[in-house]
Amino acid sequence: MGFFDDLVFSAEEPCEGLREELFEEPAARGGEVVRLGPPDEDAARERPPLDWFAPAPVPQLAVAGGGPAAKVLLTGWSVWPDSVTLHLVVHRTVRGQSEGQSRQSGLRVGLLLGDGRRVTSLDADRDEYGTVLGPAADRAAAFPGRPTGLIPLDPGGMRDSLFRTDVDLYLTELPPPGETRLVVEWPDEDIPETSTPVDADALRAAAAHAVEVWPGLPTPGATGTRSLVFTRLGGPAAFLAPPMSGRERALLREREAARVRYVPRGDWAGMGYEDWGDAALIRARLDGGAPVDEQVWSGATPLHLAAERGDAEAVGLLLAHVTRVDAPDEEGHTALWHAVCKGDEDSVRALIRAGADVWTPQTGPWSPGRLLLTTPLAAVVADLPGAVALPDEELAAFRAADALIAAFDEEMWTEGLGVAFVRDLDADEVIRRLGAEPARCPEVPSEEAPFDEDEDDYDTSLRFVAVTDLPGSPGGCVITQDGYMPGDDAVLRAISADTTAYGLYFNPKGGTHGTLARDGRCVEHEEIGLSPEATDPAAHWHFRFWQAGPGVPYDALDLAYACAAAGLRVTDARRALDHTLPRRWVELPADLVR
Template identity: 35%
Template structure:
């Protein structure tokens, strides 16, 4: 986030530095260029303590200012789990029930996270039904079930509804008879994260079966309850996803080598959603709410949120042991 007070670095955790800026003429309600964030937004998202909020408020900062996406400082404090700042904003009169992004207030967001105690007893707190609580509990359990070691390294996963292995292989343009059962591409990475797929030959004794290297294949396919799973870079191709999702639904997650991940949902040949677990969608689907997209205060990885979300969308579920150890059908590289 760019500094609303210009490009000069600012230590938002130091109340004295913030106070000095204010008394020397800085505008407590200045706006950053793109997101239209105020100094209060800047402070709470960089985990500034409540003392900094107090200083800004004392100099006239608007506690309910909304940025370009509709987020108030209190909503950002809740999203980032900044308890000290949230407490200070509430003391200063910030409205916990003011509708923010997609109509959900900071307090409503807070009631589903680690700051619940700050909002549960406030006047105007909404009643959350047992059914809502149960849905959130189940979603959190699904997220937790996907908290694995990171084997991703740029590979993609796609879950396809109600399609078996042979049909999925055919939609990939390959012949099922030429797609042998082989080790999961994740097995070697799990056993040795630094393994060179194109390097050492297998040390297993020759049992008469052909030996394959992950380098022989461009994708892997395997059946799961509710459909099938596609592993490999091909899963992020728009033209391929359009073809694979004709007459059904598909969700794919792309794991970026830089550490981020992206989710794409398809239905009957058309992409219907693009999202990122690290960011809060401007117009979120209910399942994105449930699976903690953009909720930095929640103790879960972006990868786990993404996998839980695509499971919720497709009904296809995998587990770590299956991903690493269950054999998969290897789809040979073009021309192989």
């Protein structure tokens, strides 16, 4: 990358010129005198302290950059006690542009300092700066913050030539010791990036020779509310390149990231979730010497991550280099386990061909092969040595769970949704248990709901739930709300007398939380949908909470599990959760709302 590439953008617009303004209170206009006080810590903050010091000149004559019709000459430096002004002269043989010609860039100037920092005339975050003479409070209020980079200065005075322009750039500190270089570039004038050495030690030594014009000045007393402000709104002459906008800078970062993405490098830093499916990127990292057996995250090696998030091509690339195909992550899972959970047949076969252990349990009784036997990929491992068929009752539990998952398998919006399944009770009975009269709760279209979801506040909407019959064998009904009340203990206790109910809340802040109620008591609270541990109920395995990947119907798994926990067996639950269809609304009594 060039010195200025991340600071400039094509199709730059000329920047606005300088402007000076005088701000004063109306009552102070007239013949009031403003007296110069001694320099303070802000005297050289945004411009040279020329009111107090005569700088020490350090001549340096050199061609800093040249093109066919323009040259940039370095003529020297003005050194102040703690800062320095760079003097350039631009000579051109042609002035102006043809009408309609686009301006692609301006003159770019920068310093590479001895401590590795880069300061330029394009540095951003200098929206407006200036020097204030007057009460200290006025100064602090007017211009907070600190400018950065090389500040363009207006040399002022009459122009003696159409083909020569002075360019003065101000650095608010002395260059640190060490090698310093002046860098210029001007694409419009075919001036390439050119570097010129600078003697930073000579500049630092010259600072001691700057002359203080008014030593021992007394601090002037306050003279009213008048403040003199020199304001810089645009910067230097129009041919200097302005900084990029935020949008331009972001676009340039994207281009640079794309350029360097496939440059070989010897580590796995910066690899995002989807990057583990980019075989070309993984190959570039391997070519750069990235350690293939390194634990990248939570004990997971690149092979784990490619099996979990990538594809068979990425897995195959890594298998050619790994030394331990069965290395465990922090949870004791191998790459084959993750490939099984994702359901990627090609990755599973590649890992098995590479010698991956199929049958050793990794969580409770579950091994990668045992999980595969519950999926459509069972044939991949069914005839391998060590295979043991699953008991009929376990296969039946998986088939029953899959049937319920299919009943809910339709894309739906569940964020913030509350659901409660109630066994054996119809909608009329549930409405009565919620303290309302069924006759007063007719089925109405969604647009006739008793509250306006767009206008009413959230607390108002929590007072209402929708109750819908859910046929099945056995069936029951379902309570829904865009809120947490269907899963609230008080509601579940009210509706579960002599039966079973399960409430579920898809918390938008994270996690899906369930509550089982039986015979008017809440008997279990749990977070569901997480990858099961050895101590979790068998149903967490049957409803496939262990599955992962973009094609997994996570919401359907959770809803089917909750439905089964309440004891319902249904074949089509989509109508109960379709918010666009008519529903029966119930206003909850005050003792159930919190």
